[in-house]
Amino acid sequence: MARAKHPPIKRDWLGKSLAGLLLGFTLALALSGLAGLLRPGLDGAEAQLLMWMVPPVWVAVLGGVFMFPDGWRAWAWLSLANLVAWGLLTTCLHWG
Amino acid sequence: MRPDVIRLYKTLHTWTGIVAGLALFVAFYAGAVTVFQEPLARWAAAPQATAPGVRPADMPALLAAIAGTRPAAAKEGITLHLPQHGDTSAWVGWHEHAGGRDSPEVNYHAWLDAEGAVQIRQQQPSDLTRFIDFIHQRAGLPEGFDAGEWLMGGISLLYALALISGVIVLLPTLVSDFFALRLGRNLKRFWLDAHNVAGIISLPFHIIMALTATVFLLHDPIYGLQDKLLHDGKLMSAWRQPAAPASSGPLPALLTPEALLQRLQEQAPGFSPRDMTWRTLGQPDASVWIGGHDDRFMNRGALGGFAIVSAYDGHLIRTDVMPGHASPGNALVASFFSLHFASFGGDTVRWGYFLLGLAGAFLFYSGNLLWVESRRKLTRRDQPPATQSRSTHLMAALTVGVALGCISGISLSIAGGKWLHGHVDDLNSWHRGIYYVVFLACAAWAQWRGAARSAIELLGFAALATLLIPLTSLLAWALPASGLWFHEEALGVDLTALAGAAALALMAWAAARRAARGPADSVWSLARP
Numbered sequence: 342m343a344r345a346k347h348p349p350i351k352r353d354w355l356g357k358s359l360a361g362l363l364l365g366f367t368l369a370l371a372l373s374g375l376a377g378l379l380r381p382g383l384d385g386a387e388a389q390l391l392m393w394m395v396p397p398v399w400v401a402v403l404g405g406v407f408m409f410p411d412g413w414r415a416w417a418w419l420s421l422a423n424l425v426a427w428g429l430l431t432t433c434l435h436w437g
Numbered sequence: 438m439r440p441d442v443i444r445l446y447k448t449l450h451t452w453t454g455i456v457a458g459l460a461l462f463v464a465f466y467a468g469a470v471t472v473f474q475e476p477l478a479r480w481a482a483a484p485q486a487t488a489p490g491v492r493p494a495d496m497p498a499l500l501a502a503i504a505g506t507r508p509a510a511a512k513e514g515i516t517l518h519l520p521q522h523g524d525t526s527a528w529v530g531w532h533e534h535a536g537g538r539d540s541p542e543v544n545y546h547a548w549l550d551a552e553g554a555v556q557i558r559q560q561q562p563s564d565l566t567r568f569i570d571f572i573h574q575r576a577g578l579p580e581g582f583d584a585g586e587w588l589m590g591g592i593s594l595l596y597a598l599a600l601i602s603g604v605i606v607l608l609p610t611l612v613s614d615f616f617a618l619r620l621g622r623n624l625k626r627f628w629l630d631a632h633n634v635a636g637i638i639s640l641p642f643h644i645i646m647a648l649t650a651t652v653f654l655l656h657d658p659i660y661g662l663q664d665k666l667l668h669d670g671k672l673m674s675a676w677r678q679p680a681a682p683a684s685s686g687p688l689p690a691l692l693t694p695e696a697l698l699q700r701l702q703e704q705a706p707g708f709s710p711r712d713m714t715w716r717t718l719g720q721p722d723a724s725v726w727i728g729g730h731d732d733r734f735m736n737r738g739a740l741g742g743f744a745i746v747s748a749y750d751g752h753l754i755r756t757d758v759m760p761g762h763a764s765p766g767n768a769l770v771a772s773f774f775s776l777h778f779a780s781f782g783g784d785t786v787r788w789g790y791f792l793l794g795l796a797g798a799f800l801f802y803s804g805n806l807l808w809v810e811s812r813r814k815l816t817r818r819d820q821p822p823a824t825q826s827r828s829t830h831l832m833a834a835l836t837v838g839v840a841l842g843c844i845s846g847i848s849l850s851i852a853g854g855k856w857l858h859g860h861v862d863d864l865n866s867w868h869r870g871i872y873y874v875v876f877l878a879c880a881a882w883a884q885w886r887g888a889a890r891s892a893i894e895l896l897g898f899a900a901l902a903t904l905l906i907p908l909t910s911l912l913a914w915a916l917p918a919s920g921l922w923f924h925e926e927a928l929g930v931d932l933t934a935l936a937g938a939a940a941l942a943l944m945a946w947a948a949a950r951r952a953a954r955g956p957a958d959s960v961w962s963l964a965r966p
Contacts (some may be wrong), residue, residue: 350441352448362594370659372666383668383675385757386766388660391667393773395659396651403594404601407445430667 348410356412358403364419365402371426378433395429443606450602455808455832458801459839460576464650464802466843467573469794471698472779472787473930474566474739479522480910480927481565481854482645489548490526490911490922491517497691499529502555503547504718509533510545511718514726517694518712522926531562565854566866569847570871574653577843577876580869590654597647603636611637625810632803635796643800644792649777652828664935678755688721689749697725701744705762707731708744715748723748724755732783734760735768735775792914798840805836809960810832822958830888833960838883839876841895844941846875848934855909855921875902896945903941905933 375392377418380387402419470477491499496517503840504511510531516630519527532542540775546560560732571580578585606836607614615637618630634645652659664672692700694713701708715722725748730741737758744762755856763771775781779790809832814823850872857867879898883891913921948961 344833347439350439350445366725370662370666373663377667384766385676386764386770387452388663388668388672388675389770390766392656392663393652393770394665396648396655398649398652400597400601402820404598405448407602410943 350408351411354398355414357406357409357415360412360415360419361403362414364411364436365399365406366395368402368419368423368426369398370425370432372429374430375426375433378430395405438609443609446602446605450807451811453595453602453725454801454804457592457599459594459806459836460589461596461842461965462798462801463576463843464573464589465794465797466666466840467577467847468587469568469791470847471566471570471573471739472791472794473933474570476927476930477569478563478566478849479650479924480906480930481563482924482928483563483858484922484924487624490524490528491548493517493527493694495549496529496694497843498553499547499549499555500691500715502549503531503557506555506557507531507533507545513715514714514716515547515718516712516714519694519710521711522924523760554579559565561863563854563863563868565851566869568850568865568868572843572847572872576873577846579873586621586654592650593647593650593654596643597651600640600643600647604640607637607671608634623805625813627802628806628810630938632800632807632862633902635800635803639793639796642692642790643797645776646797649773652773653777676831688719688723691715691748692725693749697727697748697751701727701746701753704753705731705759707733707761709741709743709757711740718748725751730780732781734781735772736760736778736780737763737771737774739778739780741780752830764920802836802840805832809833816958817858818958822956822964825958825960831884832958833888834891837879837888837892837895838880841883841892842876843878845879845895845902846872846897848899848906852909855913859920887960889963892961893945893946893952896941896948900938900941900945903934904938907931907938912929 373391377383377387377391384427406415406419409418496857500515503515510533513531515529515531517527517529518524528546529548530544530546532544533630534540534542544555544560546564547555547557547941550556552661552700575582575585575589578588614630614633617900618634619626660672664670668675697713698710701710703935708727708729708731710727712728714728715723716726725746727744727746728741729737729744736742742758742760744759746753753759753762757764758771760771772781779787809829811830814825818822850868853871854864854868861867879895883895885891886894909921910923910928912919915925916942951961952963955962
């Protein structure tokens with residue numbers, strides 16, 4: 342019998358849920374901002390579509406966050422993703 | 438997928454489901470009823486409520502007369518309701534908020550008398566369907582409860598989580614589970630199969646509902662943050678319509694409704710109008726919002742969309758909420774709304790959504806039953822029947838009480854409206870009162886009598902409550918002197934309620950059989966106290 346490849350997944354309900362709920366939301370917000378950069382200006386329909394983008398991304402992160410081996414890794418990876426997304430967005434907004 | 442991941446998601450599915458399940462049952466049952474809000478409103482509308490009507494040709498004169506005495510109405514909008522399903526004439530009405538935006542609206546109804554003078558009467562149209570829609574949106578939480586929107590936003594996220602985790606749990610055995618409905622000695626297996634099949638068949642429907650419900654409940658905070666962080670506070674100006682060109686000189690005369698509808702017919706042949714609302718009367722940008730639907734397209738609202746035309750010459754001013762005429766971006770947004778409201782494809786789609794909504798309610802009901810059954814303690818051989826834990830008794834009774842309380846409450850609120858009409862001052866408060874009293878009484882009854890006994894009794898009660906809807910119509914048809922009324926065009930409501938009552942009666946019979954003959958160690962058995 343081969344040794345198990347992965348350590349058993351930790352449940353960490355609180356840590357993972359909060360990571361998905363908070364960082365998933367901020368990530369979805371940043372991605373909607375990046376999508377908004379694809380077209381200059383803002384019209385009524387685009388503003389609505391950018392809002393509609395947020396819940397699917399948020400819910401997808403919230404649903405997937407429990408796949409992380411533990412709560413710390415969930416926070417670390419989602420923080421990194423947020424950093425990249427918000428960094429890119431801020432860069433584009435100021436120097437784009 | 439790794440078994441420990443599956444196990445984690447199974448736990449997640451169980452607990453998100455059990456926390457959100459009862460609220461979702463109410464939301465889905467009331468939502469299924471709301472799909473047919475138009476026939477239901479017709480069923481409930483008293484025949485005298487819409488008289489006296491107005492001749493379309495008199496409309497410009499009537500509008501001018503109302504605008505003269507009611508400036509608030511002229512600004513907010515005065516609506517001409519076109520004749521629908523057997524109405525004899527069109528009628529004019531509007532509402533005002535006497536004490537500011539958040540105050541309850543007061544409805545008025547106006548017509549021209551024989552001398553051509555305007556007559557204004559306060560009226561109280563039945564808001565039964567609006568109340569059922571409110572039950573749908575807030576899962577029956579009381580009105581005026583400010584945190585209700587946030588709470589339901591949380592429920593919609595739990596719903597989405599339950600959906601994702603349910604799919605992950607099912608993935609490894611998806612195909613084999615889909616074709617399995619094992620009706621054998623193991624009843625838990627049967628309920629699980631039924632739960633899985635209902636879930637898989639309606640998965641696209643549930644994905645739509647989870648995402649749109651989250652948007653509807655949480656769009657305000659999302660827009661607020663996006664405006665602050667992404668749009669530099671320019672969100673409102675993106676939505677504002679360009680100001681009308683300032684014009685000097687006298688305003689042209691208003692077109693009659695017939696002329697406006699004819700102009701619209703030329704510009705948009707497939708659009709079926711339902712009502713027309715004149716806004717900003719007396720201004721150069723006075724417009725008419727023609728509400729209606731076009732079943733060839735995705736309609737943004739539950740009742741359709743709006744064609745917004747000039748009140749003076751009838752040309753289309755705005756098409757952003759008009760089915761088939763919106764820009765691609767607006768049409769895409771409209772399709773999201775439409776997928777929630779079932780406002781596309783006409784009655785075929787509506788029946789589909791009605792059944793999917795009921796299947797959704799069944800999904801949450803069966804989920805709770807599975808929670809109870811998974812916690813079942815088995816009776817060992819040669820031992821007295823095992824006693825089940827207090828929590829399973831409590832959850833079983835809660836599920837029975839809430840689900841059947843919601844069904845009975847809605848049925849009695851619908852039927853009661855006809856009996857109380859003309860006998861009470863504020864019928865709309867009675868609609869609410871009946872629902873909440875019946876709902877709470879059923880929930881309390883279930884806790885008092887226990888799940889097994891109350892399931893039989895409350896199913897019978899729900900069947901009778903629902904049967905009262907067609908019985909009321911039957912009585913009105915047979916005895917017109919009773920003061921009740923019957924609309925032939927709303928016969929579908931009676932037939933649907935009759936079928937629902939029959940289904941509930943059948944379930945009551947099945948529950949009684951199970952209580953008498955089923956395993957004695959179940960929370961559903963009457964074999965022991």
